[in-house]
Each structure stands twice: as C-alpha cells, then as structure tokens.
Amino acid sequence: MTQSTTLTKGTLWLMTIASGLVVANIYYNQPLLSLIAEDFGVGEFAVSKIPVMTQIGYACGLLFIVPLGDKVWRRKLVLFDLIAVISCLIWIYFSRDLWMLYVANFILGITSVIPQLFVPMAAELSSAQRRSSSIGMVMSGLLLGILLSRMFSGVVGDLWGWRMMYLIAVGLMGLTWLGIYKLLPDPTPNFKGSYSSLLHSVVTLARKHPLLRLASFRGAMAFAGMSAVFTTLIFHLEGPPFFVGATVVGSFGLVGAVGALAAASVGRFTRKWSNYKIIFAALLILLMSWAFTFGAGETYWGLIVGIILLDLGLQATHIMNQTDFFAIDPKATNRLNTVYMVSYFIGGSLGTLVASWAWQYAQWTGVCTVGIGFSVLALVAHLVFAKKVY
Known part of the structure; x- marks a missing residue:
C-alpha cells in the first residue's frame, strides 16, 4: 500500500477528475426526466421522485460510508464502492418498471459518495495555507461534474435515448476504477475504534461544535435552492415561451460551470477578508441570483445570468464552509464532512421535493419562491449565529 503525507499535483488532479465523473452519475437523470x-x-410528479430518491440515498451513503474514511484504508474503500456504482448503473440501464428506477437510483446515491472521501483527503494532506485552494479544486471537479453531467446527458438523451447515458456511464466508471487502482495514495487511517463508536463520534462532533452546525445549515439551505431550480428546469423550458428539449436544458449545466470555476479561487480572498465576510458576500450573491432567475425567468438571458450567480454563490459558500469546519479536527475530517454533507444533501432532497410540489401548484413562480425562501434562511442564520462561533 502506498502511504502519503503530502498532496501532489497529480493526486489532486486525479481526485478532482474522479470526483466529477462519479458525482455525475446521480445527476444524469435530471434532463432526462421527460424522456423517462x-x-x-x-x-x-412520478418521475420527479427519481432525483429525490438519489439524493436521499446519497445522504445515507454520507452517513454510513464516508465516516469509514477515518477507519479503513481509503483506496480499498473507493475501489469496492466503484464496483457497486457500476452495478447500479447497469441495473438502471435494464430497468423496465418505475419502482426499479427508484430502488436503483437510491442505491446509486448511497454508493456515489466517493468525492466526499476525496475532499477530506485533500484537506488532510494539504498545508493550512493550501487547504482552501485544494478543497476548492476538488470541489470544482465535483461541481463541474454535477453541472456538465446535465448537458452531456441531455445531448445523449436526445440523440440515443435516456438508457444510452447509463451505458456510457458504465464505461466511464470502469476507467475511473483503473485510475484509482494505479494512482491513488492510501493515507493511514486515524480511527481505531469500532464501527458503532465511529458513528457515535459523528453525533458527538455535531453536538460539540456550533460552527459545524452553522456551516451545515448554510450549506443545506443553499443547495436546496439550487436543487429546486435544476429539478424543475426541464419542465419550465419544455413549455412556453421556450418549447425546447433535454439538450438545451442540459446546456444550462455548462452555463453554471462558469460560476463554479469562478468560485474555485475564493480561497485567495482569505488573505484580505475574514471567512465571515466571504460567506456573507457569497450568500448575498446567491440571493441576488433569484432577481434574474425569477424576475427574468421567461427569457434565456435571465436564466443564464441567474444560474451563473446561483452556482457562484453556492460553490463559494460551500468551499468556505468546508474550510471552516475541517480546521476543527484534522484527525476527524471524514466524520466532520459526514455531518456537513448529510445536512447538505438532505437540504437538496428537501429542495427537490418542495419544488416538485410548487411546480404542480404555481409553476415557475412557485419554484423560485421556494428557492428565495431557502436562500433567505441561509443568510439569516449566518447573520444571527456566525459571530457567536467565529
């Protein structure tokens, strides 16, 4: 086994690319919902439950699998997990009943938590000065995977049908497995106790650290707003005044990538601004995005500007949240990340579910109202509680 105490550029790039490819699996379905x-x-409404099941599964994987990153050898854990991911993708490809899609996507969500093993590894192996930039790079790969997966699956779905996307994904995961097997280092585990004590320590960390709880709430609310938009965007764009299909909807992932890439450099601002001020600015950008997504949501330019700002605000908030709580205990990075990311994806599931209901009763106006509400909650929590924990 290869042990490593430093983070090389090659390792960082491997984790960045693999994070994007793995997380993409749970977002391919969003532009394909109409085709499914x-x-x-x-x-x-029935197919809108597919991304909900995926996100709930992801939250379960974060809770029960990611903490193992502090206890077991991570390369073995990642390789085993990838085999499970490939199996789920094959199951989805052959599904003939909707319940099979629900179950397969739920399990796919559970097993697609590999990027959340890489982010703590990047934080753990980086110096304090490089931690924000290393986290930002891996998170950029993850968020680009989320955003570009929608564009890619939209094009594939229009050309060859929704099932072909999952066949392609099987091939991509096979290549990822080989890359991880040959190149990923294997840092020594930090936790020596039992699995039950490991899970109990996750709860203890959440109770003990108010900064972790605040970061988790901010992240959950921000991601809930983004999930609300992308779950219902296909329904908004296939109707008047747009009348377009999955390819155009998926291309909005490329639009959002602009904001994601811009946010990757947020760590540079820590030299001049406090984390409190950076997160405050990021949440204001997030709230500002709704002025375009909602106010000009019947135009392409309004949606484009809104989604760029939405992804910029979300990603910047996310990176700074993780920079905050990873510094609490360098020997518990996976468990700290578990608390945060479970909250994060519960927020995403909530946003998807509430937006589906809002779409049924109030269409795009209802969806954007929901998104604005989540963003306001994140900003209010930051203003009320942040100065007490920094």
Missing part, C-alpha cells in the same frame, strides 16, 4: 416519463407512461 414518456418511456414509462407516467406523469411529471
């Missing part, structure tokens, strides 16, 4: 609904002969 047509194939199975069901309505929009």
